[in-house]
Amino acid sequence: MTRPRTLVEKIMARASGGADVRPGDIVTVQVDLAMAHDSSGPRRWRARLEALGARLWDPDKVVIVSDHYVPAVDPASAEILKTTREFARDYGVERFYDMRGICHVVLPEHGHLKPGMFVAGGDSHTTNGGAFGCYAAGFGATDMTAIVATGKTWTVVPETIRVEIAGEFREGVAAKDVMLLLCRELGMGNHFKTIEYGGPAVRAMDMEARMVLSNMAAELGGDTGLIEPDETTLSHIRAHGGEVEDEAIARWRSDAGCGYAKVHAVDASALQPQVAAPHSPANSDAISNASGERIDQAYIGACIGAKLTDLQMAARVLEGRKVARGVRLLVAPASAKVTHAAARDGTLATLTEAGAVILPSGCGACAGLGAGLLAEGEVCISSTNRNFRGRMGHKDAQVWLGSPFTVAASAVTGTITDPREFLGERRRAA
Numbered sequence: 001m002t003r004p005r006t007l008v009e010k011i012m013a014r015a016s017g018g019a020d021v022r023p024g025d026i027v028t029v030q031v032d033l034a035m036a037h038d039s040s041g042p043r044r045w046r047a048r049l050e051a052l053g054a055r056l057w058d059p060d061k062v063v064i065v066s067d068h069y070v071p072a073v074d075p076a077s078a079e080i081l082k083t084t085r086e087f088a089r090d091y092g093v094e095r096f097y098d099m100r101g102i103c104h105v106v107l108p109e110h111g112h113l114k115p116g117m118f119v120a121g122g123d124s125h126t127t128n129g130g131a132f133g134c135y136a137a138g139f140g141a142t143d144m145t146a147i148v149a150t151g152k153t154w155t156v157v158p159e160t161i162r163v164e165i166a167g168e169f170r171e172g173v174a175a176k177d178v179m180l181l182l183c184r185e186l187g188m189g190n191h192f193k194t195i196e197y198g199g200p201a202v203r204a205m206d207m208e209a210r211m212v213l214s215n216m217a218a219e220l221g222g223d224t225g226l227i228e229p230d231e232t233t234l235s236h237i238r239a240h241g242g243e244v245e246d247e248a249i250a251r252w253r254s255d256a257g258c259g260y261a262k263v264h265a266v267d268a269s270a271l272q273p274q275v276a277a278p279h280s281p282a283n284s285d286a287i288s289n290a291s292g293e294r295i296d297q298a299y300i301g302a303c304i305g306a307k308l309t310d311l312q313m314a315a316r317v318l319e320g321r322k323v324a325r326g327v328r329l330l331v332a333p334a335s336a337k338v339t340h341a342a343a344r345d346g347t348l349a350t351l352t353e354a355g356a357v358i359l360p361s362g363c364g365a366c367a368g369l370g371a372g373l374l375a376e377g378e379v380c381i382s383s384t385n386r387n388f389r390g391r392m393g394h395k396d397a398q399v400w401l402g403s404p405f406t407v408a409a410s411a412v413t414g415t416i417t418d419p420r421e422f423l424g425e426r427r428r429a430a
């Protein structure tokens with residue numbers, strides 16, 4: 001009888017060749033998938049690979065996405081994109097997604113993530129992929145270069161913090177609100193820890209909401225944000241062209257009695273919408289303590305906050321309403337597929353009728369690179385994951401974080417607003 005193990009211990013044991021691994025062990029692992037984008041990938045790899053005379057260990061296990069610099073806004077970004085495109089061509093990377101959306105959304109859209117995998121990504125929010133029951137973590141450019149050349153890397157087997165989410169979300173409250181709460185309650189320094197989310201409220205979530213939890217494991221400082229696979233996971237993978245066996249559900253889960261470093265309980269039923277004040281996601285509070293702050297801009301974008309369901313949340317608030325005079329609402333859908341789906345189901349029409357401006361898909365203002373940056377003293381509420389000083393423009397711009405519901409409600413009033421005011425009305429009228 002083997003000892004009870006956490007999901008991440010099982011994944012690391014497999015990736016390192018079947019040994020019984022324990023938290024704190026340093027192991028060499030075989031990587032199943034390596035992902036990078038235009039900022040972290042080819043422009044950082046090419047000279048080193050050429051100097052070593054190295055090729056890619058397996059071009060079919062490397063995914064490259066252009067998302068940070070798209071569409072090019074100046075000669076420098078055009079040059080970076082050219083380097084990215086030439087590399088994909090010269091090194092035989094078939095899975096090159098050029099201007100198809102943000103990497104963390106593009107990977108699951110193509111069924112690339114499966115339970116049990118070890119995924120190395122050149123981006124801190126690679127944690128997003130943990131929603132599919134795989135170990136997906138961010139690596140720096142030097143490590144990523146070694147990974148794409150050899151297929152191997154080393155890692156510390158992490159301890160696991162289990163976040164148990166009970167109850168049911170109330171109207172107007174979303175997965176993002178859980179993460180803003182956790183940034184405050186758990187802090188942002190949970191390094192060398194895996195954050196594992198479970199409980200009835202997680203089981204009830206669709207994959208897009210689960211990805212929000214895993215995405216912001218990065219803000220908690222965790223190396224990944226794992227969710228044990230279930231039927232929802234498997235159907236999503238299959239619907240997006242991936243293959244996965246039914247056995248994955250029983251195999252890739254934490255055993256009863258495994259040693260969690262900590263178990264943290266959240267009651268979804270008692271959760272209010274949360275907002276984070278400038279300049280940290282941990283600077284969060286219930287919206288009742290922050291509402292009334294005047295805004296100049298509302299931004300719905302990024303890997304975490306502009307998937308189809310995020311745009312639909314905003315549309316539910318904005319239906320039949322208008323963006324306040326003097327406020328701009330910018331929406332940058334997370335991928336080309338999201339744009340297409342939101343055009344087909346009427347979501348984009350609802351947003352634009354309310355006065356939203358639709359921006360190109362990509363990291364855009366979230367990365368401080370694209371359209372939607374802020375001037376000195378301007379105030380923005382944003383569905384993104386980070387509000388670090390200067391990230392979205394001027395260092396003295398003020399960025400608040402909230403769910404897509406909250407961002408949309410704030411766009412309507414011109415001040416930070418509890419979305420339940422609007423959704424509640426609608427429910428009573430219905």
Ligand SMILES: CC(C)[C@H](C(=O)O)[C@@H](O)C(=O)O
Pocket residue numbers: 039040068122123124125138367
């Ligand atoms: C530029 C990139 C490497 C960076 C990251 O790793 O997270 C970006 O995506 C971000 O969100 O700050």
Ligand code: SF4
Pocket residue numbers: 102123125301302303304362363366367384385
């Ligand atoms: S959308 Fe923002 S958080 Fe996500 S990968 Fe791009 S820059 Fe990073």
